[in-house]
Amino acid sequence: MPAKNKSDKDFSIYFQPPSLTDAKKRGKESIEVHYDFAIPEEMQTFGKDKYYLIRTYGCQMNEHDTETMKGLLETMGYQPTEDKRLADVILLNTCAIRENAEDKVFGELGHLKALKAEKPNLVLGVCGCMSQEEAVVNRISQKHPFVDMIFGTHNIHRLPHLLKEAYFSKEMVVEVWSKEGDIVENLPKKREGIKAWVNIMYGCDKFCTYCIVPYTRGKERSRRPEDVLAEVRDLARQGFKEIMLLGQNVNAYGKDFEDISYSFGDLMDDIRKIDIPRVRFTTSHPRDFDDRLIEVLAKRGNLMEHIHLPVQSGSTEVLKKMSRKYSREHYLELVGKIRQAIPDAVLTTDIIVGFPGETDEQFEDTLSLVKQVGYDMAFTFIYSPREGTPAAAMEDNVPESVKKERLQRLNDTMNDLSKASNDKLKGQIVEVLVEGESKNNPEVLAARTRGNKLIHFTGPKEWIGQLMYVKVTESQTWILKGERVEEPVQKVI
Ligand code: 5AD
Ligand code: SF4
Numbered sequence: 001m002p003a004k005n006k007s008d009k010d011f012s013i014y015f016q017p018p019s020l021t022d023a024k025k026r027g028k029e030s031i032e033v034h035y036d037f038a039i040p041e042e043m044q045t046f047g048k049d050k051y052y053l054i055r056t057y058g059c060q061m062n063e064h065d066t067e068t069m070k071g072l073l074e075t076m077g078y079q080p081t082e083d084k085r086l087a088d089v090i091l092l093n094t095c096a097i098r099e100n101a102e103d104k105v106f107g108e109l110g111h112l113k114a115l116k117a118e119k120p121n122l123v124l125g126v127c128g129c130m131s132q133e134e135a136v137v138n139r140i141s142q143k144h145p146f147v148d149m150i151f152g153t154h155n156i157h158r159l160p161h162l163l164k165e166a167y168f169s170k171e172m173v174v175e176v177w178s179k180e181g182d183i184v185e186n187l188p189k190k191r192e193g194i195k196a197w198v199n200i201m202y203g204c205d206k207f208c209t210y211c212i213v214p215y216t217r218g219k220e221r222s223r224r225p226e227d228v229l230a231e232v233r234d235l236a237r238q239g240f241k242e243i244m245l246l247g248q249n250v251n252a253y254g255k256d257f258e259d260i261s262y263s264f265g266d267l268m269d270d271i272r273k274i275d276i277p278r279v280r281f282t283t284s285h286p287r288d289f290d291d292r293l294i295e296v297l298a299k300r301g302n303l304m305e306h307i308h309l310p311v312q313s314g315s316t317e318v319l320k321k322m323s324r325k326y327s328r329e330h331y332l333e334l335v336g337k338i339r340q341a342i343p344d345a346v347l348t349t350d351i352i353v354g355f356p357g358e359t360d361e362q363f364e365d366t367l368s369l370v371k372q373v374g375y376d377m378a379f380t381f382i383y384s385p386r387e388g389t390p391a392a393a394m395e396d397n398v399p400e401s402v403k404k405e406r407l408q409r410l411n412d413t414m415n416d417l418s419k420a421s422n423d424k425l426k427g428q429i430v431e432v433l434v435e436g437e438s439k440n441n442p443e444v445l446a447a448r449t450r451g452n453k454l455i456h457f458t459g460p461k462e463w464i465g466q467l468m469y470v471k472v473t474e475s476q477t478w479i480l481k482g483e484r485v486e487e488p489v490q491k492v493i
Contacts, residue, residue: 058095314369346451
């Protein structure tokens with residue numbers, strides 16, 4: 001491939017930039033599901049003797065998109081490598097949720113510039129959520145013209161074609177669909193290990209005022225139940241031990257079906273009957289968490305007793321400004337219902353501190369809610385303005401030092417709660433799935449309880465992938481320690 005020398009005018013041919021304005025519009029047209037995806041035969045040897053490397057940033061949805069891209073590339077003949085210097089294709093699968101996620105990507109692009117100068121034939125691509133942002137695409141095209149291709153979250157299936165175009169053209173290939181795409185089934189996926197991610201829906205229609213996701217991931221669209229169930233059955237047949245159902249807002253699943261009435265609770269009830277040992281899901285929205293879902297989760301079996309239920313704030317006024325569409329009272333009522341149906345449910349959450357205008361009192365409301373719920377764990381964030389979202393236009397009047405102080409206090413509180421909830425497990429027998437070796441000591445196995453708590457215990461590698469019982473002997477803030485025991489006669493957690 002010839003070395004490229006790009007100038008701004010080169011973009012005119014292939015440049016299909018994203019538009020935030022278009023991304024905001026929610027079309028009424030029905031979503032089409034495509035079952036005819038195939039990589040043309042002549043492209044299946046395109047990557048012969050070539051290597052790829054994908055760097056993934058952000059959430060599990062992105063991790064799973066990376067598995068799809070790996071599947072596509074390997075079907076084209078590419079082989080994986082971790083060595084940047086060996087790679088013929090490097091893709092950065094990016095995250096846009098907070099500014100620091102974007103900074104990391106721009107930092108990496110800075111490093112890759114030198115490599116690209118040394119290896120002009122290297123194809124460098126940026127994909128994922130940042131590619132869906134107008135300002136980011138403009139910035140890359142102006143400041144990082146050595147990037148060969150940019151593609152968005154709605155057109156991952158176009159990767160083989162875009163790659164070919166990037167090889168043969170001198171221009172930066174940019175293809176980002178602002179409006180959400182359809183659902184493309186049957187994409188190849190490269191899954192590894194004993195746990196598998198399964199998309200059940202795409203996009204988000206909630207438009208929380210701080211969040212960029214509804215713009216970068218498009219409107220809510222659910223995969224057909226028969227497609228999801230067939231995939232889960234297939235994963236069970238392949239021997240996977242755990243599946244994680246993925247969606248930005250999994251309990252909105254099915255709301256877009258026009259011909260059937262079928263909710264997330266119905267889907268979980270059907271998945272419950274499939275012979276796969278463990279089923280989890282993420283992420284749920286408190287507003288759509290209905291009684292049917294609680295009733296199904298209470299049947300347990302392969303449905304794990306862990307619910308990630310992002311609250312974001314404990315203040316009803318802040319929740320209103322965030323457009324979360326529930327109040328503190330409604331959230332607490334929901335937690336009460338869940339606890340009544342599943343008393344040992346592990347509850348985790350996401351919290352933002354320093355939202356525009358958040359007062360000391362409102363922050364105290366968050367602290368008191370956290371204590372009242374008694375979460376087992378929380379992901380905590382300082383608010384980060386995202387261009388184009390309604391909150392970015394609100395006056396961000398909380399000083400940085402106050403935001404940091406609030407985060408620290410929240411984290412201290414959360415750590416105490418995590419430790420207390422782990423302490424309660426001491427002496428108990430828990431069912432665990434052994435996931436692998438501990439990172440620091442190969443003699444020690446790393447496993448997860450049904451509530452998703454990490455537990456270490458000694459044992460041979462052959463136990464990896466097995467469900468077994470462990471007695472908790474020690475509890476720390478982030479981790480439990482234990483020893484294997486025989487299957488107990490009594491109920492375990
Ligand atoms: N600033 C800080 N945190 C954010 N999140 C989403 N958008 C922002 C933002 N602009 C957090 C929310 C969400 C999690 C995935 O990321 O807590 O639940
Ligand atoms: Fe973002 Fe809110 Fe949608 Fe979650 S529910 S992805 S926070 S807009």
